[in-house]
Amino acid sequence: MALAFNGAGMPLASLEGSPFNSFVIPGLILGLVVGGTQLLAALALLANRQWSLLASAVAGFGMLIWIFVEMAVIQGYSFLQAMYFGLGIAELALVLALLGVAAGALAIGHASADHASGTDL
Template sequence: MSAIVSGTALLVTGGLGMPLAFLAGSVFASFTWPAVILVAVVGGTQALATVLLLRRKEAALLWAAVAGFGMLIWIFVEISLIHESSWLQVIYFSTGSAQVALVLALLGIVEWLPRRPLHANPTSKTAPVSQAG
């Protein structure tokens, strides 16, 4: 939500009062495209992942990974472009890192968090294991 709200505010205000000098040396002449990218890419993928997770769709993990990596890329590019940093960037980098780590755990790539399928198959019945012998 913060990416969508912040990107919209950035777009409406033309930069939230930040000087255009922050964009010097970049491909951007104004804050318009960074704002659109923040809303659509960063906020959009996070929103899509959230909706898919709430609906317990298997694609949710893919989109959560995309969204987490997108947030990390956004922070790296932002810091490299403006040559400034703030406590917010630390928070967003941390949450993006945690998001990616949790996705890896849920996919079973790291084993410290057990994975349970998002969809339970209601028609599947497992027979009890018999102890013959």
């Protein structure tokens, strides 16, 4: 929440030309919306909820959208933006892997077990 109250060391000048005159609103959005969806997704995954992959996808896309909007508003670049963008991409890649690759691997393993036992007819 340091971003919400003092910009986490970012100069206030980086908000020039944006609709914000302080870091309070962007910091609260970042902490509550972006951080909140990430926390919800993590808790859902830990609790093995049926909707956990959907929550993770929403959180990953939320992070990417945040970075895009941040870069458009601030019109600058930081190493942290690239890092968090990469984490958002990684999160979405893991969701896709769990939806597609993991399910495909289970189906392949199941089909080969049926073939070996002669029940694939």
